[in-house]
Amino acid sequence: MASYAKRLWLEEDLGDDYRWSYRVSEVLFSGRSEYQEVDLVDTPTWGKVLLLDGKMQSTEADEEVYHELLVHPTLLHHPNPKRVFIMGGGEGATAREVLRHRSVEQVVMVDIDKVVTDFCSQHLARNQAAFRDPRLTLINDDARVQLEAAEDASFDVIIADLADPLDGGPCYQLYTQEFYRNVVLRKLAPGGVFVTQSGPAGFLSCREVFASIHATVRSVFPAVLAYAQHIPSFCDTWGFNIGFQDPQQAPVLSPEEMDARISERISNGPLGFLDGTTFAGLRQLNKMVRAALEGPDVEVYTLDNARFIHGAGVKSAGS
Amino acid sequence: MASYAKRLWLEEDLGDDYRWSYRVSEVLFSGRSEYQEVDLVDTPTWGKVLLLDGKMQSTEADEEVYHELLVHPTLLHHPNPKRVFIMGGGEGATAREVLRHRSVEQVVMVDIDKVVTDFCSQHLARNQAAFRDPRLTLINDDARVQLEAAEDASFDVIIADLADPLDGGPCYQLYTQEFYRNVVLRKLAPGGVFVTQSGPAGFLSCREVFASIHATVRSVFPAVLAYAQHIPSFCDTWGFNIGFQDPQQAPVLSPEEMDARISERISNGPLGFLDGTTFAGLRQLNKMVRAALEGPDVEVYTLDNARFIHGAGVKSAGS
Amino acid sequence: MASYAKRLWLEEDLGDDYRWSYRVSEVLFSGRSEYQEVDLVDTPTWGKVLLLDGKMQSTEADEEVYHELLVHPTLLHHPNPKRVFIMGGGEGATAREVLRHRSVEQVVMVDIDKVVTDFCSQHLARNQAAFRDPRLTLINDDARVQLEAAEDASFDVIIADLADPLDGGPCYQLYTQEFYRNVVLRKLAPGGVFVTQSGPAGFLSCREVFASIHATVRSVFPAVLAYAQHIPSFCDTWGFNIGFQDPQQAPVLSPEEMDARISERISNGPLGFLDGTTFAGLRQLNKMVRAALEGPDVEVYTLDNARFIHGAGVKSAGS
Amino acid sequence: MASYAKRLWLEEDLGDDYRWSYRVSEVLFSGRSEYQEVDLVDTPTWGKVLLLDGKMQSTEADEEVYHELLVHPTLLHHPNPKRVFIMGGGEGATAREVLRHRSVEQVVMVDIDKVVTDFCSQHLARNQAAFRDPRLTLINDDARVQLEAAEDASFDVIIADLADPLDGGPCYQLYTQEFYRNVVLRKLAPGGVFVTQSGPAGFLSCREVFASIHATVRSVFPAVLAYAQHIPSFCDTWGFNIGFQDPQQAPVLSPEEMDARISERISNGPLGFLDGTTFAGLRQLNKMVRAALEGPDVEVYTLDNARFIHGAGVKSAGS
Structure with a gap:
């Protein structure tokens, strides 16, 4: 052996x-x-x-951290999330975390690859219950097509758990200003919140895609909140961006408020990684990353000009 | 090519x-x-x-981040650091950062390996000025011997830039309760501050040595401050612990205070990585790491019982 | 893909x-x-x-060459091989090549690992017919035990298709003088021929085991014939030693005789790799290897003194 | 360490x-x-x-074998080699072996890269004497230019110690029918012999270039002799082709004749690897390789149609 x-x-x-x-x-x-x-x-x-x-x-060792960070800050910042749309997420772990919120009544998860969702629902023990939860509607289709087809203002939360905007990859359109403005923002109900995984966000790597995704979300949403955490199996610090439809409702929960919401809203015990103090740490980005986000040269991704990262070392979280 | x-x-x-x-x-x-x-x-x-x-x-790409984090939070928390003792640090970058503080009048750096200090003073362009700074006294000897031989209460700041406490390695004694109590604490002047690099501090790795180093510092010093940052070339989040001799003086500078001290005290422009917001992020450790630090089972390193980590993947920062 | x-x-x-x-x-x-x-x-x-x-x-790309060289030179040098004993050979390819000889009436193959023989009979398409050949008796047991238990003088040919005599491995006894003298030689019928795979036989590697296996066979059998061929997937030249019970019958077939016997005796067309010229090349070892075989310091493997090679890079052909 | x-x-x-x-x-x-x-x-x-x-x-461990095989069979087959031309060979080992022949009066070695020849004459202890031998004329130039410029019929032996005919590489013209016919053959004195390293010649690899180089030599020279030997540091069996200007003089020395010539002609003791028996083994190629050489589909390299091998795993012996 x-x-x-x-x-x-x-x-x-x-x-x-x-x-x-x-x-x-x-x-x-x-x-x-x-x-x-x-x-x-x-x-x-x-x-x-x-x-x-x-x-x-994703790995057994640290997928929980990635998925807690993708899901909970967003849902916790929403006053009462009931309807959630997941783009990608075929592994099932994003849905699993969403379904821990007692307020959630309906989750629509759209992942293009039925083989992946079948495989994960069968082989990933942690996520099996999520796949069988009656609140989950799983659709194997293009996430964009399904979101466009949804009624306007129908979701409290939209989560983009997608592959990075790789050159030529199928996901790049889902990171553009046009998509955010014409589809995501429109499908959010009043007070709705959007989150996207946002690629490597280390001080050496944050200019690859993180800064542009941040700029693109910021160009569309009235308020945006960025945070990042080192994920060992991605061999880098990983970034996330939340976009708020309503700037009034928006940032930022105090650590105490976040802790209180966690204990009120989330079933199956407290979270393993996230709490108010954790999030207070993660959203105070370091000076180098902040400089990258605030730089005058950061490009907003549009259908026309998106420069997309290439190649290896990139989380393909969704499709 | x-x-x-x-x-x-x-x-x-x-x-x-x-x-x-x-x-x-x-x-x-x-x-x-x-x-x-x-x-x-x-x-x-x-x-x-x-x-x-x-x-x-250390690497050209990210050594600055490691050395800023080792040096500046500690010196900035001291009201007026004049005399600094560096254990290890043969590369010269720790001394380089210390010497940026205008208040510093004397730096004693003790690294056992003359070949390393000669090599680095010759070949590492960034550190050459530090090696030639008249305020620096470089001694090639065992750091412990030299620190023990120093007059009591002679240093405002003591910095341990040493290899991890590897089993059998030469550095493990420099991470024990006895050494902290009998040597480090005694050599600090009133209001003195100690910092030690503290090994991997990721949520998967923090139980290797970080938690024990933290517990050991805490068992001796009236106040302790832990913080951590992902360092790409170490392939992990890296931890640091500051021990304060005087709990009154101690934690924690607000971001605004830290920013003010940086601009008052540090020559050669602002820092590249560290500022008040950065540090506010780094010292709010995540829930998993905090649980490790606060766990009832964390061992304090003593000359008798120290369990030491083995082998590879470990920063050998100093000797 | x-x-x-x-x-x-x-x-x-x-x-x-x-x-x-x-x-x-x-x-x-x-x-x-x-x-x-x-x-x-x-x-x-x-x-x-x-x-x-x-x-x-073994690999699809070159197992044929290894197995032709292990089997055919030996059977071709025997005047009329009918009964063959294979030590190891669980893969089935050695039996496959033996069974191509029209004269062969019975093959006893003893490999200790039933999981291996079941696996190979099921998954290796090339060898499936051999596993089902009625002339083959497959026994999952210790090859030594089975050979010792056989009637004396019962086999025309004995083939050792075993792992190298690794230190601590199960096969080393099957490479000793005692085993050759007390078991192998005794179980051979008059005119019988023995062959063993003999490990790396390159000019840099032949002193590892090849020279000693050669010396050991030579110390027991009246005549011995060594040959070697580069096998790409073993990343070395590989050696074989034939021991003849009867020196009269023995070496060496001329290329023409070998070609004639191949066409008379072997079913399923000519061989892919071996013919008389090929063998004439392979049995004329180079000067460095000959010097190693003839050196005064070559050790004969005995139960007492066998020095065995260690570790990696070694063909485990049999058990 | x-x-x-x-x-x-x-x-x-x-x-x-x-x-x-x-x-x-x-x-x-x-x-x-x-x-x-x-x-x-x-x-x-x-x-x-x-x-x-x-x-x-080349490696200290086995360069001797490669260079003995490149040089000595050719010089030994010539009745009295006095003047030798080496294309490539910048390492100096080919010249070193040539200069061991007492009959040799002049060696012209043409390697394009002065940095390589300077480097090797300075750092390769084994070859230093050769570089200083007064019989050697070292020219740093294009080997083809120098050979074309030589007087016709001026060399007894021409040795091509060149990189494989890589696509786009500088050496491919030196493997073509045109070059052999118009330059090499013409520059050989009566009874002259030519040899070229000929790339991988294993049973799995011989169709890459070895078969075509053989066919190309055979298409120009009245007689040709191919042989091959496993060279560990090339991770393959390596091939050579000798072309004889005069078919009468040509193949093949018996083992006894070769041994006699080695002891008569070569200074500094017997050879380490090569003797008559060794060569008798190496020139009897196996059936698979012979089939490749004799196949109807082997392409002769010409300036027009040469298909050249690509990439890695190839000895670049010369340039």
């Missing part, structure tokens, strides 16, 4: 001249869709790891 | 089943002391990298 | 400071016995690869 | 999905010419290794 395990490695490029490798002890399940390969492997370092096209999507 | 560079890689184990590699474009200088090998290599990912025994010590 | 395949690599140590890696496009089947893990993976470089404990056992 | 050495690796692609790595204990010397980078590194596996553009050129 030991000797076997020493020999099979997953290697991931983190940059052109920079990569990491982690040992795979077992390939648990493999599948393939028309869009991508799907694998679940076991590793000594990260526990079970979900791979899409051989790339780390 | 491109093809050459593709072929020489530095590989570093980050754990038993987990490693990373980065391409080396050129081996610039190599030396060897009785303690270790010293190399300066150039890399596309990190710029120039200083290696001790083939292990990343 | 391409991106996935780029990321999963099998890494094999070829020495302490030396390794290779080949990309795995798919893990086809995995199993585990009480002795070892068994996997069949697909690779762009070698086609399908059988792994025991994660180590390359 | 040990820990350092564990971390710096030279990685070489052996194919698209297949690579190896060996540990570098020290980078001894580095240089750069207008053509390529030149490095001498020390490794535990191969001893000192010469790298051109980061690619293994």
Whole structure:
């Protein structure tokens, strides 16, 4: 066993001249869709790891942190979130966290790849209950098409759990000013809140996409809140941006208010990672990242001019 | 050139089943002391990298962030730091940051390895001025011996820029309760402040040494302040602990106070990474790390019972 | 697909400071016995690869060459081989090649690991017919126990298709003078011929085990014939030693005689790799290897003094 | 030291999905010419290794075998070699072996890269005497230009120690029918012999270039002799082709004749690797390789149609 395990490695490029490798002890399940390969492997370092096209999507060791941070700050900032739309999120963990909110009555999750959602609902034990929750409507389609087709003002919260805006990838349109203005903002109910995963947000990496996603959200929403946390299995600090439809309602919950809402609203005990103090830390970005966000040269993503990041080392959270 | 560079890689184990590699474009200088090998290599990912025994010590890309965080919060919390003792720090960057404080009159830096200090004073352009600053006294000796030999109450600030408390390594005694109580605390002048680099402090890694170093500092000093920041070239979030001799003077500067002191006290322009807001973020540790620090099972390092971490993936910041 | 395949690599140590890696496009089947893990993976470089404990056992690309060389020179040098005993060989390819000889009436194959033989009979298409051939008796047991229990003088040919005599491994006794003298030689019928895979036989590697296996066979058998061929997937030249019970019958078939016997005796067309000229080349070892075999310092393996090779980069052909 | 050495690796692609790595204990010397980078590194596996553009050129462990095989069979088949022309060979080892022949009066070695020849004459201890031998004329120029400029019929032996005919590389013209017919054959004195390194010649790799180089030599020279040997540091069996101007004189020395000529003609003791028996083995190619050489589809390299191999894993012996 030991000797076997020493020999099979997953290697991931983190940059052109920079990569990491982690040992795979077992390939648990493999599948393939028309869009991508799907694998679940076991590793000594990260526990079970979900791979899409051989790339780390989430790990048993730290997916909870990523998903808590994607979901809860947004829902906690909304006064009473009932209807939630998830773009992507096929793994099921985003829905799992959303469904912990007692106020939530309906979750619509739209992920294009049925093979992924079937695979995850079958093989990811943590997320099985979410897939079977009667409040969840799972649709395998293009998230944009489904959101455009929804009635205006129909969602309290919209969550973008999508792959980074890779050049040529299918997700880039979902990061543009046009999409935010013409679709997302319009589908939010009054007081609605939007959040998007926003790529690497370290002081060395935040200019790749994080700064532009932030600028794009800010160009459309009356108020925006950025925060970031180091996620070990992404090998970087990861960023998020919340857009508020109503600037009055908006930032920022005090640590005490956040703690109070967590205990009132969230079922299944307190959260593992997030609380008021944690969030107070994460939303006070460091000087280098703030300089990047505030720089005069940050580009807003539009359908025309979006510069998109390329290649490796990028979380593909959604599609 | 491109093809050459593709072929020489530095590989570093980050754990038993987990490693990373980065391409080396050129081996610039190599030396060897009785303690270790010293190399300066150039890399596309990190710029120039200083290696001790083939292990990343600091990189052009992010050493500034590490050294700002090691030095400035501590000196800024002291009302008027004049005399500073650095344990380790052979690279010279810690001294460089200390010497930016206009109040500083004397810096004693004790690093055991003359080959390293000679190498760095010669080859690291950023630190050359620090090595030649008349306020700096550089001694190549055991830091403990020199600190013990110093007059009591002689330093306003003591900085431990040492290798992690590796099992069998030379530095573990410098992380014990006995050393803090019998040496460090005694050599601090009234109102003195101590800081130690404290190893990995991510939510997955903080139980390795960070929690114990924190507990050990807290067991000796009347007040303690912990903070952490993701350092890309260490592939983890990195922790620091400040110990205050005088609890009255102690935590915590407001962001505005910190910003004011930075502009009053520090020469050569504002800092690149640190300001009041940055520090306010970093000292509000997340819930998982706080739980680790506050857990009932955290061991205080003593000469007798210190459990020390092993092996790879560990910053050897000092010796 | 391409991106996935780029990321999963099998890494094999070829020495302490030396390794290779080949990309795995798919893990086809995995199993585990009480002795070892068994996997069949697909690779762009070698086609399908059988792994025991994660180590390359044989590849679609070149197993034919290894198995032709293990089997045919020995059977062709026997005047009329009818009864054949295979030690190890669980993969089935050795039996497959033996069964191509029209004269063969009975093959006894003894491999300790039923999981391996079941796995290979099910998943290795090339060898399925051999596993089902009525002339084959497959026994899952210790090869030594079974050979000792056989009637004396019962086999025309005995083939050792075993793991290298690794230190501590289960196979080392099967490479000793005692075993050859007390068991192998005794079980051979008059005119009988023995062959053993004999490990790396390159000019840099032949002193590891090849020279000693040669010396050991020579110390027991009246005549011995060594030959070697570069096998790409073993990343070395590989050696074989034939021991002849009867020196009269013995070496060496001329190329013409070998070609004639191949066409008379072997079913399913001519061989892919071996013919008389090929063998004439392979049995004329180079000067460095001959010097190693003839050196005064070569150790004969005995139960007492056998020095065994360690570790990695070694063909585990059999058990 | 040990820990350092564990971390710096030279990685070489052996194919698209297949690579190896060996540990570098020290980078001894580095240089750069207008053509390529030149490095001498020390490794535990191969001893000192010469790298051109980061690619293994020759190693202390086995360069002797390659160079003996390139040089001696050709000179030994010539009745009395006095004047020798070396294309490439900048490392100096080819000249070193040629100069061991007592009959040799003049060696002209033409390698384009003065930085390489300076570097090797300075740093490769084994070859220093050759570089200083008064019989050697070293010219840094294009080998083709110099050979074309030579008087007709001026050399007894011409040796091509060149990089493989890589697509786009500078050497491909030196492997064409036109070059052999119009230049090489014409510059050979009566009874002259030509040899060229001929790339990978394993049963899996011989169709890459070896078969075509063989066919091209055979299409011009009245007689041709091919042979091959596994060279560990090239990770393959390596091929050579000798072309004889005079079919009468030609193949093949019996082992006894070759041994006799070695002891008569070669200074500095017997050869380490080559003798008559060795060569008798190497020139009897295996059935698969013979089939490749004799196949109807083998292409002769011409200026027009040469298909050239691409990429990695290829000896660049000369330029």
